[in-house]
Amino acid sequence: MHVIGKVWRSGAVALAVGFGLLEAPAPSHAQRGPQGAYCASNDNRFARCQVPWRDAELVQQMSKTRCVRDQTWGFDRNGIWVDKGCRGQFAPAYGRQYDDGRGRGWGRPPQQLQVRCESHGGNRQFCPVDLRRDDQVRMVNKLSGADCRQGRSWDWSRDGIWVDRGCRAVFVVERRY
Template sequence: MTTHRVHFLAALAGLLLLGAGGTASAQSTITCESRNGQYQSCSANTSGGVTLSRQLSSQGCWQGDTWGYDRNRVWVTRGCRAEFRVGGTSSSGNNTGAKVAGALVLGAIVAAAIANKNDDRDDHYDNGYNDGWGNGREIRCESNDGRYTRCATVDRRQHVEIRRQLSNQQCIYGRNWGVDDRQLWVDDGCRAIFVAY
């Protein structure tokens, strides 16, 4: 999927969420910057999700590759510098339909962004599997009984992705798996074989 397609989906999500009446925004914007290509994490309330609102660097910012988030922080690496919209929303009135529509569109954006590794290479994801661009180091990481589990230390320069999903529970980056302080973690029943390269 191309960068233009991801940007189109992001714009569409913005329009849908702006048009979804009855939701009072409690979001804020933070700036997180990778200086000299170094990994950097920025404390943030990510309970309501994170979206990239404005890229500041000439180096590309791709979710799941050069930026991402976990329970309480946004991280950037390899020169990505950007402003991110973080935080949740507070409801007023009946806005269940708006929330569902927004969640579906944002889910599509997350999936598209993860698939978009860079602007000149298409991804080959299929239900959590990938065709791979090299062997890398395989790491088996399992959240048994829905428990939060840390599995392995990952070099900050390495990229981590799912090679084979083992659980019926879908593994979604930033929701039930990720890399926090160089530690690969899983939660909420995600079990998979990951690859770091």
Template sequence: MTHGKQNWLWGLLPVAVLALAGNAQAQRYDDGYYNDGPVRCESNKNRTAQCPFEGRARLVRQLSGSPCIEGDTWGQSRGGIWVTRGCRAEFVAERGRPSHGGGHGWGGNGGNRGGRGEIIGCDSNDNRMRRCNVSIRRDARMIRQRSNTACIEGQTWGWDRDGVWVNRGCRADFEVR
């Protein structure tokens, strides 16, 4: 190959790398309130697992069919997250998010938290689909699962601009923004 052709090929390399990088990006939770990237913590064979973690954890994606309920099958201890009884999930660390009310820093009043978002509860009773109508401008996030039935985004709960839906026994609190 001649020197001119080699230079031309090397010139295409950055373009190819950028094109591939655009297709391989993972979902990030860095919206100014959460640290970069989720941390996965898994309870295998129903055993308790400890995962190193700094900051206030928020469950962002449940991976297991077993329920991940804060204070029951997952929680925080000094320097980490613990999971048990088959809970497998991804967590992000909050930073600078104010806490109002009691409980686990999520505000026991069920209302607005400093203008960040409205907290709503939505329950699938008798395993039936239920829609909880609320205007959603940005997104909805599960902040606390209250059911023993797993709440898995896209399977047993989801959202659109008109509200949150739950199904198959999922009962949870959601922050809508």
């Protein structure tokens, strides 16, 4: 094909898109709720969710696939993106703390996130939550008659909170920036 034909074809495609004759895939809109927005990579496919925030943080992982910032989810000028099966509840993030290991930096007061985690039938249940080094987790409301004692029937790690032996409770994650 001659150069003139290529230029004409690319110009025709640009005009067709401009007039709406050809459709470009539209970005997904996040399903917003009281705690933020839900965004999902279904069938391990890349997806974008538009939100009116300048940055986001994962507040609860909703998939078996681990959601890791800048690997299976991220945030850019087009909103939240998820990939490789990551599904989660996201909330606005208002800045990042500078931490050089000596407590220097800036931040804001701790943000609290509530997570409900329940052991049914006495079985261990893991509730994925993206926890950071400086986060603190505490039980605020015991929902079961079973004993809920940290280190015995519940605890937490960087990946989330686990409950066991019939412990059902609401936990608060204090996020420090």
